[in-house]
Amino acid sequence: MARDSRTAGKRLGEQHDSLHNLIYQEIRSAIADGRLKPGERLVEERLAEEYGVSRNPIREAIRALHADGLVDVSSRRGAHVAGLAPDTVREIIEIRALLESHNARLAARNRNAVLLKNAEAILTRGRTALTSGRRRGLRELNEQFHRALAEAGRNQLLSDMLESLRTRSALLFSPDDPARQEVSWQEHAGILQAIVDGDEELAAKRAMAHVLGAGEAHLQSTGAAATAAGARDSAGELPQKKQERR
Secondary structure, three states: OHHHHHHHHHHHHHHHHHHHHHHHHHHHHHHHOOOOOOOOEOOHHHHHHHHOOOHHHHHHHHHHHHHOOOEEEEOOOEEEEOOOOHHHHHHHHHHHHHHHHHHHHHHHHHOOHHHHHHHHHHHHHHHHHHHHOOHHHHHHHHHHHHHHHHHHOOOHHHHHHHHHHHHHOOOOOOOOOHHHHHHHHHHHHHHHHHHHOOOHHHHHHHHHHHHHHHHHHHHHHOOOHHHHHHHHHHHOOOOHHHHOOO
């Protein structure tokens, strides 16, 4: 009987963890795609009613989002969607550009056929979503593609660092502009082709240019393009067309 009770308790715990993770993902998606704006308050009672749950999983989800840097919590305002200060944006662009670049180099060096096939499948789904007009799922496909490349780099510590940074920069690298989405997936194709070809230098340069371009597009949309230029200089990136070897 005691064992049955422990088993039941474990199941309830797993259900609770799954619920809090599900709500975490839902709120994170709402932040990333702009449904929840920077500065907008996250009221536990209202969110609990919206999702049809108690306040406990809402509270835990907010705590996790706060740890990721997506939510700020203060005694005066409570929980609210975090904004990205220009200096923070610059730091994110610099670090992510360098890490994504090095990971692409490793992926080109490893050229693991199984892992790259997964990335190619995600790329195909992304292109299909673009051409069919089903753009709502592009943000998730974008994350899946970058995770697939991180896995192809075969460096777990680097992959973990990229995952943490990707979560922190959800607002920055989730463009809603259709034109930018087109460019982004074209750049994905270029990065993957260089990796498949085993061209480490070209893969690294294209990955860096991709991150810097996405960051610059975000900053231009918010009127802070000078910050992107500073990040580009700090990352040591030269114009892509001059760098690429044909």
